[in-house]
Amino acid sequence: xxxxxxxxxxxTYVYPDGTTxxxxxxxxxxxxxxxxxxxxxxxxxxxLLLHLNGFLWPSSGSVRIGDxxxxxxxxxxxxxxxxxxxxxxDDQLFMPTIHDDVAFGPYNLGLPNEEVEERVNSALxxxxxxxxxxxxxxxxxxxxxRRAAIATVLSMMPDILVMDxxxxxxxxxxxxxxxxxxxxxTHTKIIATHDLDLVADLCExxxxxxxxxxxxxxxxxxxxxxxxxxxxCGLEKPFSMQSCPICxxxxxx
Amino acid sequence: xADIARSFNDLNFLDHLSTGNSFLHRLDPRVKLLTVMGxxxxxxxxxxxxxSSLLPFFFFPAVMIxxxxxxxxxxxxxxxxxxxxxxxxxxxxxIFDREPFAFIGPLAVSGGMISxxxxxxRFTLTILAAFILVAVTGFNGICLALKRFKVPExxxxxxxxxxxxxxxxxxxxxxxxxxxxLRSFGRKGQxxxxxxxxxxxxxxxxxxxxxxxxxAMLSRGFHGKFYMRRPLALKASDVIFCLAWLFLFIVFxxxxxxxxxxxxxxxxxx
Ligand SMILES: Nc1ncnc2c1ncn2[C@@H]1O[C@H](COP(=O)(O)OP(=O)(O)OP(=O)(O)O)[C@@H](O)[C@H]1O
Ligand SMILES: [Mg+2]
Numbered sequence: 001x002x003x004x005x006x007x008x009x010x011x012t013y014v015y016p017d018g019t020t021x022x023x024x025x026x027x028x029x030x031x032x033x034x035x036x037x038x039x040x041x042x043x044x045x046x047x048l049l050l051h052l053n054g055f056l057w058p059s060s061g062s063v064r065i066g067d068x069x070x071x072x073x074x075x076x077x078x079x080x081x082x083x084x085x086x087x088x089x090d091d092q093l094f095m096p097t098i099h100d101d102v103a104f105g106p107y108n109l110g111l112p113n114e115e116v117e118e119r120v121n122s123a124l125x126x127x128x129x130x131x132x133x134x135x136x137x138x139x140x141x142x143x144x145x146r147r148a149a150i151a152t153v154l155s156m157m158p159d160i161l162v163m164d165x166x167x168x169x170x171x172x173x174x175x176x177x178x179x180x181x182x183x184x185x186t187h188t189k190i191i192a193t194h195d196l197d198l199v200a201d202l203c204e205x206x207x208x209x210x211x212x213x214x215x216x217x218x219x220x221x222x223x224x225x226x227x228x229x230x231x232x233c234g235l236e237k238p239f240s241m242q243s244c245p246i247c248x249x250x251x252x253x
Numbered sequence: 254x255a256d257i258a259r260s261f262n263d264l265n266f267l268d269h270l271s272t273g274n275s276f277l278h279r280l281d282p283r284v285k286l287l288t289v290m291g292x293x294x295x296x297x298x299x300x301x302x303x304x305s306s307l308l309p310f311f312f313f314p315a316v317m318i319x320x321x322x323x324x325x326x327x328x329x330x331x332x333x334x335x336x337x338x339x340x341x342x343x344x345x346x347x348i349f350d351r352e353p354f355a356f357i358g359p360l361a362v363s364g365g366m367i368s369x370x371x372x373x374x375r376f377t378l379t380i381l382a383a384f385i386l387v388a389v390t391g392f393n394g395i396c397l398a399l400k401r402f403k404v405p406e407x408x409x410x411x412x413x414x415x416x417x418x419x420x421x422x423x424x425x426x427x428x429x430x431x432x433x434x435l436r437s438f439g440r441k442g443q444x445x446x447x448x449x450x451x452x453x454x455x456x457x458x459x460x461x462x463x464x465x466x467x468x469a470m471l472s473r474g475f476h477g478k479f480y481m482r483r484p485l486a487l488k489a490s491d492v493i494f495c496l497a498w499l500f501l502f503i504v505f506x507x508x509x510x511x512x513x514x515x516x517x518x519x520x521x522x523x
Pocket of ligand 1: 015016017019020021039040041042043044045046047048087
């Protein structure tokens with residue numbers, strides 16, 4: 001289905017203060033792919049993702065979601081297709097209660113009440129925060145906020161899921177839950193994260209960004225095997241791929 | 254600096270109260286809005302030297318506050334916080350209007366004093382009514398009711414955003430104040446200078462965050478409409494609630510109740 005293609009062509013974004021956020025990035029992601037965006041702090045991951053729902057407009061280059069380029073005319077449809085979890089959950093929770101926040105999207109889609117309730121309940125229980133339903137967002141812990149923010153997007157049932165560091169602040173069990181949910185989600189996923197084990201677990205493709213430029217783009221396994229590349233970009237192999245120094249000491253060549 | 258955090262939590266608290274589930278909370282937002290508007294209109298429409306006939310209106314908050322479970326201490330704090338504004342409005346009356354108006358024994362009370370007092374009473378009544386309204390209806394409910402009263406949608410949404418914006422602004426302020434406090438180690442920091450840049454940052458950060466929140470809303474299909482969980486449906490109890498209060502307000506407005514009671518009492522004595 002060409003509908004869920006994400007394509008960036010020579011995307012460059014310069015912040016108003018002159019900082020280059022992302023420079024000459026070209027990526028094509030097809031339907032059903034699960035792509036990780038990795039890179040050190042300040043690399044430009046968030047900057048890149050924020051172009052996918054029109055929060056930032058490219059200084060030059062273009063963004064295509066589905067069949068049409070992203071313009072002021074198509075933006076409403078694009079936002080309906082792309083579910084975005086922001087890096088800071090506080091940006092995403094703005095209603096008086098968690099329930100209202102999760103229901104906000106489905107209501108705007110014009111769904112009938114019963115269906116909205118159904119979706120809210122399912123999203124809340126999948127994120128394990130059913131008991132927080134009637135709490136106001138500012139009374140939650142950081143991890144609970146993260147779960148709620150993810151629930152607000154799940155209830156929209158988007159075709160493309162974009163997440164900026166979704167596992168930050170989650171406890172190990174929550175992280176497992178998240179990985180489970182993301183595995184179930186068969187449409188396109190784009191995940192920016194520092195959690196390389198999550199990447200190894202979930203994404204068959206990885207894109208490394210360093211200093212605003214795309215340094216590598218390929219199968220996750222290949223990328224994680226390329227130690228020189230990882231080192232150059234200030235990254236480390238995921239724990240699951242590092243051999244345990246206790247049980248299997250690295251053989252001297 | 255802890256003050257900022259406190260007043261922010263206070264604001265949150267008002268918002269939080271509106272998620273309660275008392276009889277008042279369950280009433281249709283429209284009748285609550287109408288009742289409070291009727292109340293405010295009656296209170297404000299009195300002539301400027303009126304005092305005694307305003308007093309019966311305290312009956313409304315006196316009944317509503319316990320019914321709505323609003324903590325009185327919290328309400329007093331908010332009220333005292335706003336009081337200086339009312340004083341500011343009325344403070345010149347006693348200075349400009351020195352005409353003696355009444356005598357308490359040998360003491361002449363000027364018209365200015367009376368009208369000042371009247372302003373304070375009216376202010377108190379309106380503020381209490383407004384707090385009660387928000388605490389039992391929530392801001393979303395009020396905006397929805399306004400919309401049903403055919404107030405243009407654009408205006409309702411603006412109002413809504415304005416309200417959200419207060420929260421955004423104050424939470425940014427809290428975070429920054431905390432950061433400054435933690436790094437000044439109980440000393441004065443560096444005097445006034447950090448505050449100047451703090452405020453500059455605050456505006457920028459608020460602006461940024463408001464934009465992000467707005468995008469988050471748009472991302473979830475927001476197109477200028479707010480929905481409420483409790484569907485609007487007028488019940489008999491709603492209508493009775495509204496009519497009963499409005500009737501009472503009209504009576505309070507038309508008759509000077511304390512004077513009437515006084516007459517009856519003195520009449521009874523005589
Ligand atoms: N609002 C802004 N104004 C100016 N420069 C910015 C702004 N936001 C980010 N930058 C700069 O753009 C670059 C890329 O930032 P970005 O937020 O995309 O990094 P990131 O890869 O998401 O990092 P992290 O892993 O810390 O989230 C950084 O050098 C940052 O300083
Ligand atoms: Mg980031």
